[in-house]
Amino acid sequence: MVWENELNERKRTILKSIIDNYIESAQPVGSRTIARKHDLGLGSATIRNEMADLEELGYITQPHTSAGRIPSDKGYRFYVDNLMQVQSLAQEEMMRIRKAMDERIEEINKLFRKASHIISKITGYTSVVVSPQLSRTRIKSIQLLKIDEKSILVVVVAGGGIVKNKLIHHDQVVEEAQLAKLTQAANLFLADKTIGQMTMPVAVELQREINIPAEVILAILESVDECIRKIETVDIYLEGVTNILNYPEFSDLIKAREVLDLLSEEDVISDMVRSAAKKHQVDFRIGSENQIDEMKDLSVITTSYGVEGKNVGTIGVIGPTRMTYGKVVSSIQYIRELLNKEILRLFGDDP
Amino acid sequence: MVWENELNERKRTILKSIIDNYIESAQPVGSRTIARKHDLGLGSATIRNEMADLEELGYITQPHTSAGRIPSDKGYRFYVDNLMQVQSLAQEEMMRIRKAMDERIEEINKLFRKASHIISKITGYTSVVVSPQLSRTRIKSIQLLKIDEKSILVVVVAGGGIVKNKLIHHDQVVEEAQLAKLTQAANLFLADKTIGQMTMPVAVELQREINIPAEVILAILESVDECIRKIETVDIYLEGVTNILNYPEFSDLIKAREVLDLLSEEDVISDMVRSAAKKHQVDFRIGSENQIDEMKDLSVITTSYGVEGKNVGTIGVIGPTRMTYGKVVSSIQYIRELLNKEILRLFGDDP
DNA sequence: TGTTAGCACTCTGCCTCATTGAGTGCTAAT
DNA sequence: ATTAGCACTCAATGAGGCAGAGTGCTAACA
Numbered sequence: 001m002v003w004e005n006e007l008n009e010r011k012r013t014i015l016k017s018i019i020d021n022y023i024e025s026a027q028p029v030g031s032r033t034i035a036r037k038h039d040l041g042l043g044s045a046t047i048r049n050e051m052a053d054l055e056e057l058g059y060i061t062q063p064h065t066s067a068g069r070i071p072s073d074k075g076y077r078f079y080v081d082n083l084m085q086v087q088s089l090a091q092e093e094m095m096r097i098r099k100a101m102d103e104r105i106e107e108i109n110k111l112f113r114k115a116s117h118i119i120s121k122i123t124g125y126t127s128v129v130v131s132p133q134l135s136r137t138r139i140k141s142i143q144l145l146k147i148d149e150k151s152i153l154v155v156v157v158a159g160g161g162i163v164k165n166k167l168i169h170h171d172q173v174v175e176e177a178q179l180a181k182l183t184q185a186a187n188l189f190l191a192d193k194t195i196g197q198m199t200m201p202v203a204v205e206l207q208r209e210i211n212i213p214a215e216v217i218l219a220i221l222e223s224v225d226e227c228i229r230k231i232e233t234v235d236i237y238l239e240g241v242t243n244i245l246n247y248p249e250f251s252d253l254i255k256a257r258e259v260l261d262l263l264s265e266e267d268v269i270s271d272m273v274r275s276a277a278k279k280h281q282v283d284f285r286i287g288s289e290n291q292i293d294e295m296k297d298l299s300v301i302t303t304s305y306g307v308e309g310k311n312v313g314t315i316g317v318i319g320p321t322r323m324t325y326g327k328v329v330s331s332i333q334y335i336r337e338l339l340n341k342e343i344l345r346l347f348g349d350d351p
Numbered sequence: 352m353v354w355e356n357e358l359n360e361r362k363r364t365i366l367k368s369i370i371d372n373y374i375e376s377a378q379p380v381g382s383r384t385i386a387r388k389h390d391l392g393l394g395s396a397t398i399r400n401e402m403a404d405l406e407e408l409g410y411i412t413q414p415h416t417s418a419g420r421i422p423s424d425k426g427y428r429f430y431v432d433n434l435m436q437v438q439s440l441a442q443e444e445m446m447r448i449r450k451a452m453d454e455r456i457e458e459i460n461k462l463f464r465k466a467s468h469i470i471s472k473i474t475g476y477t478s479v480v481v482s483p484q485l486s487r488t489r490i491k492s493i494q495l496l497k498i499d500e501k502s503i504l505v506v507v508v509a510g511g512g513i514v515k516n517k518l519i520h521h522d523q524v525v526e527e528a529q530l531a532k533l534t535q536a537a538n539l540f541l542a543d544k545t546i547g548q549m550t551m552p553v554a555v556e557l558q559r560e561i562n563i564p565a566e567v568i569l570a571i572l573e574s575v576d577e578c579i580r581k582i583e584t585v586d587i588y589l590e591g592v593t594n595i596l597n598y599p600e601f602s603d604l605i606k607a608r609e610v611l612d613l614l615s616e617e618d619v620i621s622d623m624v625r626s627a628a629k630k631h632q633v634d635f636r637i638g639s640e641n642q643i644d645e646m647k648d649l650s651v652i653t654t655s656y657g658v659e660g661k662n663v664g665t666i667g668v669i670g671p672t673r674m675t676y677g678k679v680v681s682s683i684q685y686i687r688e689l690l691n692k693e694i695l696r697l698f699g700d701d702p
Numbered sequence: 703t704g705t706t707a708g709c710a711c712t713c714t715g716c717c718t719c720a721t722t723g724a725g726t727g728c729t730a731a732t
Numbered sequence: 733a734t735t736a737g738c739a740c741t742c743a744a745t746g747a748g749g750c751a752g753a754g755t756g757c758t759a760a761c762a
Contacts, residue, residue: 383725711754724741
């Protein structure tokens with residue numbers, strides 16, 4: 001799509017200057033600014049000519065005749081692919097992040113929230129952390145507990161200290177010993193097939209064997225399934241939504257509202273962030289590259305974290321297309337590493 | 352504070368007209384408008400004089416010399432206390448609400464979220480539902496489960512189908528039978544005192560009796576306590592935050608941002624909504640009556656729901672001081688009733 | 703042939719000024 | 733006690749003019 005050699009060295013330098021400048025100032029940048037600031041030994045008129053070319057090729061546009069140029073989505077795309085320098089974090093910032101992440105957090109959801117919070121603080125944009133999707137195979141055990149005469153608690157334990165439960169009520173008599181047997185049966189089954197497959201016929205057989213009413217067994221199975229579904233559901237930790245109000249591109253209230261509304265829909269976010277990123281890579285989705293129309297002025301930067309390919313979640317930053325890409329990339333990478341370390345600590349060498 | 356008889360009948364009528372008008376139009380209202388719209392058989396000049404009085408008494412203010420009047424917080428206060436008519440919901444709206452609440456929801460948190468959502472939809476403001484705070488006395492039972500050689504799952508069950516759990520890791524050997532004994536002991540204790548009191552000395556005694564290492568016992572106790580804390584923690588369901596952007600009083604981006612930031616802090620919200628409302632009453636906090644400075648342009652309307660005085664939570668609506676108080680009151684009351692019914696269904700006659 | 707100085711032109715942003723309209727307060731008449 | 737009338741105030745609106753930033757084009761230059 002983008003013809004790699006379409007741009008010679010000089011055009012690239014100029015394009016980079018324009019974008020760097022625009023990212024910083026949010027103002028259309030003109031030929032004189034470039035000529036003065038980064039002295040390339042060129043006069044403004046020359047740069048004007050080059051800019052005319054860049055515009056024709058679609059990398060930059062003019063808001064109106066007598067204004068400077070601003071990058072187009074295509075321009076940003078070329079920038080992140082070829083021109084951008086990853087701007088490493090200041091020592092002081094790294095300290096700050098490490099310090100914040102260092103206090104041992106024992107609950108995984110708090111860890112994610114914290115990570116998300118830090119990202120939004122450090123970048124100044126909106127951040128998303130999506131928890132890893134745990135797969136069905138990682139269920140460790142199932143427990144059934146008699147709470148009182150009429151209720152049974154179903155507990156499903158997965159790797160990484162994740163536990164979900166559901167309380168069910170019934171009006172049959174069920175003995176503790178019977179439950180224990182059923183628990184055993186369920187766990188045996190689990191080693192083998194998925195619980196979802198353990199339906200009617202199996203239930204009937206169990207009923208004969210253990211003598212628990214079929215409807216109770218079914219209710220239990222349903223609850224187990226629900227717990228598993230809950231375990232498989234990813235959580236979304238969104239932080240710093242109001243940050244976008246800081247940027248002039250959203251000083252229009254209508255637009256701002258549109259974006260804020262968008263960000264309050266969880267499914268949109270999870271779509272948004274569904275990263276195409278390969279391991280250890282950072283993925284960019286710039287402006288109109290997002291499917292959703294309301295996002296044409298937003299960019300999303302994502303990367304995935306997690307151990308050993310399985311069990312991966314996503315970190316993302318959402319901001320205006322005019323984003324400090326270089327800075328965000330390094331932030332996101334740094335936090336990914338810290339997050340990986342913490343997860344390894346929490347999940348351990350858990351199968 | 353407000354001298355009930357400070358205002359004669361005519362002044363009241365005029366004040367009510369001003370406020371009704373202002374709530375609708377968001378424009379300062381002048382004497383002629385009043386004279387024309389609600390014909391009280393009075394000329395505009397008369398009304399002008401009355402308005403001058405009302406201003407002197409502090410019920411209304413002038414944004415600038417030649418503008419109409421707008422209500423002050425004191426004015427609104429008098430309005431909600433003495434003048435406001437509760438504007439009952441349209442048949443069609445009641446239908447809509449009932450329909451939305453009618454689909455049986457089995458999980459209590461989903462119920463709250465839904466209720467909150469409906470409130471914000473129907474009123475057009477931001478809504479909060481705070482879950483009931485369950486008290487320590489309502490803990491039903493404690494369960495300890497051996498998950499594997501190195502981990503124990505602590506489960507605490509409270510009334511109303513609420514269950515919290517925590518997984519702990521250790522590197523001692525603990526037998527299932529020992530755990531069972533400990534479970535028994537803990538539950539006995541629970542009937543009596545609160546778990547929080549079961550500390551070191553008791554732990555030592557138990558250790559001798561059951562022969563579980565003291566540190567494991569302590570870890571378990573700590574987890575139990577944490578679960579109880581979690582049960583006691585209220586959840587906050589906030590919906591429609593971006594609605595405030597619809598109102599002209601927040602068309603200033605700085606202000607809007609301030610408010611949005613405020614609304615994203617959970618503890619502020621829970622403070623905000625901590626209702627002084629007596630049972631079946633609706634409580635208003637208008638503008639500067641809120642302690643927080645950033646809220647001087649916001650009003651909060653709250654009421655409490657829940658069964659039989661115990662187990663109460665709060666419903667609240669947050670909006671500009673220029674709020675459609677009459678409408679909000681009836682919405683909030685209607686939804687409270689539906690919510691109460693649902694809760695009764697879910698919690699049943701649960702002790 | 704590539705580069706650049708110079709110039710005419712364009713467009714936005716901002717300032718000022720006048721006008722309009724809504725509303726008030728006061729006074730005098732009813 | 734009420735109100736018509738009038739002078740006055742102030743915000744909002746829009747027109748006109750100016751300054752500044754930037755462009756495109758042309759012609760001259762190395």
